[in-house]
Amino acid sequence: MSRLVVKVGGAVATASAARVLELVDAGHEVCVVHGAGPQITDEMERRGLPVEFVAGRRVTTAEGLQVVRECLARVNDALCEALGSRAVPLFGDEIGLLAEPAPGLGLVGDAVPSRPEAVVEALAAGWIPVVAPLAEGPLNVNADEAAAAIAIGIGADRILFATDVPGLLLEGCVVSRIETDEADRLLGAGELEGGIVPKLRAAVVAARLGVRAEIGETVVVEG
DSSP states (O other), rough: EEEEEEEEOGTTTTGGGGHHHHHTTTTTTEEEEEHHHHHHHHHHTTTTTOOOEEETTTTOOOHHHHHHHHHHHHOOOHHHHHTTEEEEEEEEHHHHEEEETTTTSBBBBEEEOOOHHHHHHHHHTHHHHHHOOOOTTTEOOEEEEEEEHHHHHHHHEEEEEEOOOSOOOEEEEEEEEEHHHHHHHHHHTTOOTTTTTHHHHHHHHHHHHOOOEETTEEEEEEE
């Protein structure tokens, strides 16, 4: 039996439920971490709140954090419903997900490796922990970073980043395998943009600490 963390984005959360259940039914222990990016942006715009990103990260005020929590709760509810009775809804800030404050971004943190007992206990009982990415503080944390931090902390064998693209695309082709040093080079050179950036960055962190990382069809390996 292997232990997996599956990160699903807010845009594909419920659509990923079938894949998660396939992994569970195949005998794997699976922890799910989800985002809610599109929902958060839409709700903030609806309320007339500023939507601001710095280097791809959402600036979060106290009022914005409330919107983040509400949107994460809705996605968590929908994902747990799609997964069925084995799903256990969890919020990171309530179970010990840790983060260091990120300067200049408001109530935002950089997730650090964490081993929430609620996650470990749920996996041991054959359940599916479904984690919303808030950290103690509370702080808003990127869902990809949170997934990597939990994967490292609980000693996962693999982390899978479910996405609406087939994997890392370079020159129009999906890369089947990329070493961490090359991924660092691409990230540092600014050759990538959009949602692949935080996924690849989180995958590099996980891979360097012994967790096999997959973004769609792309495997990130320690070089």
